[in-house]
Amino acid sequence: xxxxxxxxxxxxxxxxxxxxxxxxxxxxxxxxxxxxxxxxxxxxxxxxxxxxxxxxxxxxxxxxxxxxxxxxxxxxxxxxxxxxxxxxxxxxxxxxxxxxxxxxxxxxxxxxxxxxxxxxxxxxxxxxxxxxxxxxxxxxxxxxxxxxxxxxxxxxxxxxxxxxxxxxxxxxxxxxxxxxxxxxxxxxxxxxxxxxxxxxxxxxxxxxxxxxxxxxxxxxxxxxxxxxxxxxxxxxxxxxxxxxxxxxxxxxxxxxxxxxxx
Amino acid sequence: xxxxxxxxxxxxxxxxxxxxxxxxxxxxxxxxxxxxxxxxxxxxxxxxxxxxxxxxxxxxxxxxxxxxxxxxxxxxxxxxxxxxxxxxxxxxxxxxxxxxxxxxxxxxxxxxxxxxxxxxxxxxxxxxxxxxxxxxxxxxxxxxxxxxxxxxx
Numbered sequence: 001x002x003x004x005x006x007x008x009x010x011x012x013x014x015x016x017x018x019x020x021x022x023x024x025x026x027x028x029x030x031x032x033x034x035x036x037x038x039x040x041x042x043x044x045x046x047x048x049x050x051x052x053x054x055x056x057x058x059x060x061x062x063x064x065x066x067x068x069x070x071x072x073x074x075x076x077x078x079x080x081x082x083x084x085x086x087x088x089x090x091x092x093x094x095x096x097x098x099x100x101x102x103x104x105x106x107x108x109x110x111x112x113x114x115x116x117x118x119x120x121x122x123x124x125x126x127x128x129x130x131x132x133x134x135x136x137x138x139x140x141x142x143x144x145x146x147x148x149x150x151x152x153x154x155x156x157x158x159x160x161x162x163x164x165x166x167x168x169x170x171x172x173x174x175x176x177x178x179x180x181x182x183x184x185x186x187x188x189x190x191x192x193x194x195x196x197x198x199x200x201x202x203x204x205x206x207x208x209x210x211x212x213x214x215x216x217x218x219x220x221x222x223x224x225x226x227x228x229x230x231x232x233x234x235x236x237x238x239x240x241x242x243x244x245x246x247x248x249x250x251x252x253x254x255x256x257x258x259x260x261x262x
Numbered sequence: 263x264x265x266x267x268x269x270x271x272x273x274x275x276x277x278x279x280x281x282x283x284x285x286x287x288x289x290x291x292x293x294x295x296x297x298x299x300x301x302x303x304x305x306x307x308x309x310x311x312x313x314x315x316x317x318x319x320x321x322x323x324x325x326x327x328x329x330x331x332x333x334x335x336x337x338x339x340x341x342x343x344x345x346x347x348x349x350x351x352x353x354x355x356x357x358x359x360x361x362x363x364x365x366x367x368x369x370x371x372x373x374x375x376x377x378x379x380x381x382x383x384x385x386x387x388x389x390x391x392x393x394x395x396x397x398x399x400x401x402x403x404x405x406x407x408x409x410x411x412x413x414x415x
Contacts, residue, residue, distance in 0.1 A: 043270075046270070084273055084316075085273065085275070086273075086275055086277075086315035086316070087275050090275065163291035163292070164291060164292045165289075165290065165291055165292055165293060165294035216293070216294065226270055226271075230271075240271075240317070240335075241333050241335045241348060241350060242317055242335045242336075242337050242348060243335060243336070243337045243346035243347060243348035243358050243359075243360075244337075244346070244358065245337070245339060245342075245346075246337075246339055246342055246344035246346050246360045247360075248339075248342040248343070248344045248360075249342065250341045250342050251342070251343075251367075252340065252341055252342065252343040252364070252367050252368055253341060253367060253368050253369070
């Protein structure tokens with residue numbers, strides 16, 4: 001099961017061209033949805049306005065080399081290592097979901113475009129990576145949604161409570177879960193259930209990529225920009241108006257335990 | 263001065279929700295960011311401002327003395343046991359203040375879970391848990407049972 005390309009098997013009933021058009025449409029929905037989101041929330045306007053304000057108030061000049069260094073630090077620490085998170089559990093869940101999603105999407109695109117039929121067999125590692133990516137998304141996503149998302153005991157909310165902030169994570173885990181179930185059923189040869197789960201997979205995936213203006217999907221584009229701005233503000237001396245570090249020796253250590261919350 | 267959240271800095275971790283004594287810091291159901299649901303009910307204890315690991319919470323001054331343009335920013339440095347405040351007035355003046363958070367190292371104060379569970383006799387006594395030894399005194403005065411309801415009838 002873990003070495004068979006589910007999209008090649010699907011080509012027996014659905015033309016590879018239709019699959020490829022669907023992937024392109026999803027990519028266009030991501031681009032269009034993100035642009036609408038930026039225009040509607042005015043996030044780009046806010047970002048550049050803050051950038052100009054920060055430059056006007058700067059007490060230290062940030063040169064080109066320093067800017068490149070800050071961009072690399074942002075990419076490595078804030079993006080690739082999810083350095084923004086102060087809660088270790090949230091950070092691990094986010095890393096699992098993020099890297100799982102990247103692996104899952106990249107392998108999907110490669111398999112759909114490069115190995116769409118059984119006549120063009122995919123290397124065994126590629127479907128395995130697709131399954132690993134999908135399982136990582138499920139692990140991180142369900143962990144976050146059921147155990148980290150909200151302190152249900154404190155807030156008195158149901159762990160199944162669904163609000164608009166959950167649209168992205170729920171659509172993501174459902175899309176991946178239905179994809180996994182569909183791929184499994186396809187190997188078992190159950191035509192009816194395979195078709196049902198293929199339909200559910202497509203619906204959840206379309207909701208995931210089509211709901212960007214209303215979901216948190218585009219955070220993967222604007223969060224790195226916000227993290228870079230934070231580092232630049234630190235470097236140019238404005239520090240987003242924060243007070244300077246206190247002149248006191250570090251003798252008290254960090255707080256030993258993190259509270260168990262969200 | 264009630265508090266407000268910069269939604270672009272907040273990552274929705276919930277520190278402020280946990281620490282708010284008034285339970286008015288909530289997580290927004292649309293963006294999953296913290297927000298002050300009722301500034302009028304804010305105790306102005308600034309626990310959320312100090313607890314926020316992203317420095318995403320500020321204080322909003324009352325309109326009669328702090329019109330637009332002011333800012334109150336806080337930096338907590340637990341490893342130094344200090345908390346620093348930067349006050350910017352509307353005329354551009356800035357003042358920095360630094361205060362100690364505590365005078366003992368983190369973790370040096372015993373957690374309630376580290377104490378032995380109270381006995382039945384202790385539960386029935388008029389004294390609170392670990393009194394009087396935790397108060398570092400020999401004894402506390404106690405009422406006899408026959409005087410409990412005096413004044414009620």
